Amino acid sequence: MKPNHPPLQQISNCFITPENLPPQSKQPFYLGPSDLTVLSVHYNQKGLLFHKPPQAFNNGDHFMVSLLHRLKTSLSTTLFHFYPLSGRLATTTNGVYVDCVNSPGAKFIHVVLDITVSDILSPLHVPSLVQSFFDLNKAVNYDGHTMPLLSIQVTELLDGVFIACSFNHCIGDGTSFWNFFNMWSEIFQAPVSDGRGIISISRPPILERWFPDGYGPTINLPFTDPDQFISRFEAPELRKRIFHFSAESVADLKAKANVECDTKQISSFQSLSALVWRAITRARCIPQDQSTSFSVSANYRGRLKPALPDDYLGNMITSVKADAKAGELVERGLGWGAWKLHESVMNKTNEKIRESLEEWIQCPHTYQLSSASNPYNVKMGSSPRFNMYETEFGMGKAVGVRSGYGNTFDGKVISYPGYEGGGSVDLEICLLPQNMANLESDMEFMNAISPPRHLDC
Template identity: 60%
Template sequence: MNHCVGDGTSYWHFFNTWSEIFHAQGNNISITRPPIHKRWFPDGVSPIINLPFTHQDEFISRFESPKLRERMFQFSSESIAKLKAKANAESNTNKISSFQTLSALVWRSITRVLCLPHDQITNCRLAANNRSRMEPSLSNDYFGNSLSTVKGVTTAGELLEHNLGWAAWKLHEAVINHTDKVVLDFLHTWLQSPFVFQPTQSVDPCNVVMGSSPRFNMYGNEFGMGKAVAVRSGFADMFDGKVTSYPGYGGGGALIWRCAFR
């Protein structure tokens, strides 16, 4: 399923629905969450958008991923709770989430290993679901792409000189500042100067990109062979600095993170 068709929310909605249909008794097939296919557009915007290209080479490219190594890390719910408490205590708050804490931990760890120059700019980008941020909000059953990336930005020196809570708060601020206005401002800017995202734009060895989400229902799907015992993904959409998150097997708040690097 190409990302042009749908985002992670839609991807797992499809698989969850497919599994539900498989388990339906006889012809009594009902879908708990019918997908919403009606396209959303900002007010006053026509669904027909002309792109400023004359040849496909201007907007289509083939990304050849370099040879990467990968490591899988599993965090228990207990260790996540301790890290979250530590980050919140260091920032004198209780608003930093588990995901923001772990993202900050990985960001700082990768930056430390890379031994980047003190003044090197580095950022950590998180995928943000826009459905609940819109006013009025879009249904979580909206099928398609409705996501953006938000990022915390600093220098390698600042990131490592400060503690985990400082980095996690950077990411927390990026998340809470991503509002309906920010999404619409980006869309209207894009309409003035349209472009097609290229995978190579994500490749920067000084940065970290967090993909997927532990909130997706990945283990609840079953097609007659028993439930999954692990979730993995292939080499597509993988590049240096890409981190993919999965819920841990059995739930309970455990997480598995896949890190790719040269």
């Protein structure tokens, strides 16, 4: 079957390396427990959509030539600070680490596609062609032994530019991903002639490795062959749609959940998550006595004692999970579900996190996407707290954030800040086609959403 959109035309690709490397880059950058657990999942894929500025239409090809040059040179400088992203994974008897010496660098691709920004933002469901904006689709993090740990694809549209980042999840979680993207933008905008050289940044990554007390810097995996811990998950046909929740709508959900539970402790995000959990459970027509769960990846840097700064480069995430019978979740109201989520969050203490990490070290395993793809589970990823819309590359504020193929499955929800900020939230929900149709007919859920304001401009 032929695609119903124009083909992408690749114009160029190359590898980007730092012009300078710090001395410590010659040493192995070892992966910690939470880094190793994601060897079998996909790369983290997020991208930003921009309108071309007016000058792009007045100077022929000059705008794109200049933009690409500045993106490459500023990326080279950024990789000085984030040098593990220019390496490759390596495995020895001492464990898995990043080798920054024997590597061609990060990949940079320029492609052209004859569609408009509106072709991406206007359809009700996220067009499948968005997946083609990302390199390394379906690659798992273990593939970083032979593939780039970072690949940037710049897709030039008729009236816009999409900058997509495929980021090996073993190197960092969403907090690390967006710190890299933000610092790249900061260097791009720095007042220098070509973006090269060593430029100080406001939030340099902390590269010193952290391990639980008494462990590290090496952790041996008890496997003799990758087939023992690496699997290749492929999602079925899914519908993906962005649902926008204004700050007012989120505040109303929070107020309702707290009133129902006679408390003030339930957060905005817990209230919104409960709405989603209940609505997807109804949309799936799950039997009342069937157990369901809602899980969210939570940053535990600040939960450790002593705490780690948010600029620590790595995976410092833990799964916060709540369980309930489908019938009870649906019948007992928004507040009941939100309180279940609140209790799960409060249970993730320093002691619980350290205990979980030690258990993993004693019996290592890797997270498998097939286990997440469960018809009774909902999984929330990313965060509306990440600084996405202030990431600019000389084209003004992005008009949209989108994800690639990586780590999507039935019941996956990806959260973004809303375009207008102020506590608004966008949720990219991935469901089987019939389940999506059912969700779009769910009155409680649809009454809570708001029109995205930037599309009205």
